[in-house]
Amino acid sequence: MSFPLIRKLENYVQLAEAEKRSLLQADMLVRDVDARLDIVREHQEIEGATLLLEGFACRYKLLPDGRRQILGYMIPGDMCDPRIFLLDRMDHAIATLSRAKIAVWPRKAVLGLTSIYPRITRAFWWCALVDEGITREWLVSLGQRTALERLSHLVCELYFRLRAIDLVRGNSFDFPVTQAELGDTLGLSAVHVNRTLQDMRRERLVRLMGRRLTVLNLDALRTIAMFDPNYLHLNAKSGHSRVSSEREKKAE
Template sequence: MSSLDIPHAAMKDSITTLNLAAHWPLGRPDRDMINALACRTLPPLRTGTDLFAQGDRLTSIFLLLEGWAARYKMLEDGRRQIVSLLLPGDLCDPFCFLLHRADHGVTALTPIKVAEVGRNQFEEIALSHPEVTRAMWINALITASIQREWCVNLGRRTALERFSHLFCELYHRLLTVGLVSGGGFHFPVTQLELADATGLTMVHTNRILQEMRRQRLIELHRRHLVVPDLAALERVCAFDPYYLHPAAQETS
């Protein structure tokens, strides 16, 4: 039997399938293939555990099924910069095994559940399910687009604009996979992690969060973030969701 054999009965779409299909139309056989990949789960990882570290050799790609993680870079003196947040449904660098070593690490911000796809299995998919491969390439391009926006965040936006833009981005990304309800979403990121993601001190981070609460731009309580008025929050940072390419499936 092929390592990619899947059941004949259609599976319930995994969160990875929902994410990929949001940006490229996928038929039932392709969806079932991704669902089968999502069943290749590893033992759960605890908060603070690295999925892989900077410098590791990578021979697989990973699908984040549950929990939040972060890509990060470490400086020699121990300072850390979080360079992106990984949400349920995200792929952890689907083509990184083409390089010799990882140039960054991925760490669990919460307990996480991931599925692993080896290089041989990925190469089989490329031949037998080209639309899945195309969806993964689009996902990688959108990831690069998000990274460029984070560069603008760190280089040009004010502290208030940085946080507003980050929260708008998370809202839209989580909405894509059905994880926004009542204008809010689970938000397990600590103030230290927010500081590492925005290039600010803990004191400045706390001050900005208090200001956003005061202006009723956000409500943050017990790891749950609510955006009372998304349009108002978007106006603060001139947020344009186009860089997330919500209509990437359009070919016109």
């Protein structure tokens, strides 16, 4: 159930069996949600942590005139807000991008768990730090990178993040995001996303069909995007340096 969370946390700290068990047995309310629905609304009060178990979601903000900026993607194992400890209200919203399974985790249960296991608290803070790092890197993308570079960077980021929770099969992963949503993510129009994507296919960088994305040439993508996975802080504590190796088995 909360396996992706554990897989993710283990990128940051080494968890003891007891800790994993209590995460697995945590008192959560699991719920299925359709695609394109708000999970957490702006200004909403926070009564607990929301955990994404399956599917994709995104943080976003709307401008009064309807323009939307997506602030980050959430993948299984991500918490909507690891800072329930002190935040009172959301200053942005969260919506599903695909059909998803979420768990609502009452504040009390979280606080209980984290007071028993400081290592879990530590791991949660790490998650928050990584999220921040991602946001900063997106700022670099929107501020400095061209359309091609932005798309390439995003693909690299998702590839690494999804691989860290074992959601990459061969070189491909589910990618239930429309081109319009990519536009709102990268600060581009949907039309231009489409054309850039076509360039990338033509250059044999990626294949994208039926909500599934295949990375055909990771090295080229990394070069184009000037992608440095350091900001994801993967393999921080656990030692298995998945991130550093370039060459990958290419079966699909």
